[in-house]
Amino acid sequence: MVNTDIPKHYTASPSSFGGTPQLTINHDVTVDLDSANAFEGPEKLLEVWFSASPATLPASMPQNGLKVVPSELWKDMLDLVNCKVLSVIESDNVDAYLLSESSMFVFPHKLILKTCGTTTLLAGLPRILEIAATAAGFPHISPTGTHPQWVPTAASPYRVFYSRKNFLFPDRQHGPHRSWRDEVKTLDGLFVGGSAYMIGKMNGEHWYLYLTEPNTRLTPPASPSRADTETKVLELPTVSRAARGGHAPADTLDDETLEVLMTDLDGDNAKQFYLDHASAVAEGRYFQRSREARRDAANYLATINGHDSGRLALNGNGHTGNNHRSQDAVDIFSNTSSENGEFSSDEDDSFPEELTTEGHALGTVVSESCGLADVYPPSRYPDARVDAYLFTPCGFSANGVIPAPDASNSGKATHYFTVHVTPEPHCSYASFESNVPSRQTGRETAEVIEQVVNIFKPGRFSVTLFETKPSVEDANGDLDLLAEIKAIERQAARKSMRMDNVRGYRRVERIVHDLDGYDLVFRYYERHDWKGGAPRLGEAAF
Secondary structure: OOOOOOOOOOOOOHHHOOOOOEEEEOOOOOOOOOOOOOOOOOOEEEEEEOOOOHHHOOOOOOOOHHHHOOHHHHHHHHHHHOOOEEEEEEOOOOEEEEEOOEEEEEOOOEEEEEEOOOOOHHHHHHHHHHHHHHOOOOOEEOOOOOOOOOOOOEEOOOEEEEEEEOOOOHHHOOHHHHOHHHHHHHHHOOEEOOEEEEEEOOOOOEEEEEEOOOOOEEOOOOOOOOOOOOEEEEOOOOOOHHHHOOOOOHHHOOOEEEEEEEEEEOHHHHHHHEHHHHHHHHHHHHHHHHHHHHHHHHHHHHHHOOOOHHHOOEOOOOOEOOOOOOOOOOOOOOOOOOOOHHHOOOOOOOOOHHHOOOEHHHHHHHHHHHOHHHOOOOOOOOOOEEEEEEOOOEOEEEEEEEEOOOHHHHOOOEEEEEEEEEOOHHHOEEEEEEOOOHHHHOOOHHHHHHHHHHHHOEEEEEEEEEEOOOOHHHHOOOHHHHHHHHHHHHHHHHHHHHHOOOOOEEEEEEEEEEEOOEEEEEEEEEEOOOOOOOOOOOOOOO
């Protein structure tokens, strides 16, 4: 068989082939998508944890937790957010939804929802809590006579995290997303004891974070005396967790999330994410592989017929290059059908329509050609699946589901990464997010950052690394565990130093903060030759 990588009449991403995870494409939604008006690249990111880990789900619940929820219920919730499902990668441990505006990941114990543009993410949060209670069976409260009529049945989450970069066009946002203050007020209306932070410069690149304490309580009916949560500005390292007397929850010690948020993309690199450019790349590769396949077939057939393959130079019609055919010359395609595209010339080959229009086929081409597919390479992660989509006239989204390569050491852990690109010059932006632990990749976090940054060559970018780490208190006097914790701390210090030096960039800012159970490091970089001036800020700090 001739392998041209992308078959004719192509309708599915390569991630759909071969076992699980499996891909499902929503063809109705993918018709006539157009990213021409996609302007706000920076995403809103929500994580709702209903348990510390899959192993700590309530005993009365199904083992799959949130994964038992029918996809139709999630789609109804996403209608409130104003986005649609394009396709889904289903696996044993996580379902990855590629959306018209970014991504959603459903684990047994938590849901991650990331949306860009003018989506109303927080409008879907009450519905998420309701679905977790009524469809997944998590512990919950029900409306009573003391609650307003609009309060639904709601599951009590373990923890909630909401974050985003400063918007470029906040005046175009809807609902509570017009300002950070309104977003905090909305979250306070749902949860007790939340904390709000602004990390970075008020007059520069900054990042917002809202999080709740472990075992989050839902907010009771509002009272006139209740004050809004104050947003804390983090500009200097704060006290350590040990000094504060807290420690990381035992079940979340391996939680690590890396975000790389890039603006002012290099023009040549941004071209990779335009449909016309991607189609041209696909066409070149398609016909090159067709020619290579015909040549390989000629050599193979000549070998089995006892002829010298070196004498069988093929012309475009599938015949030998010798105009005067000798007795030794063989027309190896004389018995093939002219309708068989495997042995046709470039002129006869029909270039697949799927490689000229937006969709998963060109998304896969871009994922491979730009280098994203190599961040977590198949050689190390043979069971990984990537679901990518290229929009019209430009724009790109991809989800990756990354099972641990060594199940004996990592159990059934499955991680994810997600990438979203808005390449237009006036608002160029790209994001990369991953929770694949650095210990699993065999590389330092700084290497992953450099690889991602080199794909886009942004003028500036910020990095947030959110991870749990054991503290001395976690050892409880165990000397072996104490020694291991000290070794982890030394390794973290070395990793931190390495991340300060990303080739081609200068680190402008670094902010370290110890949150309850998590360490958060925010870094901001600018390219050495960048002459773009001050960051384009469309949003005041609060």
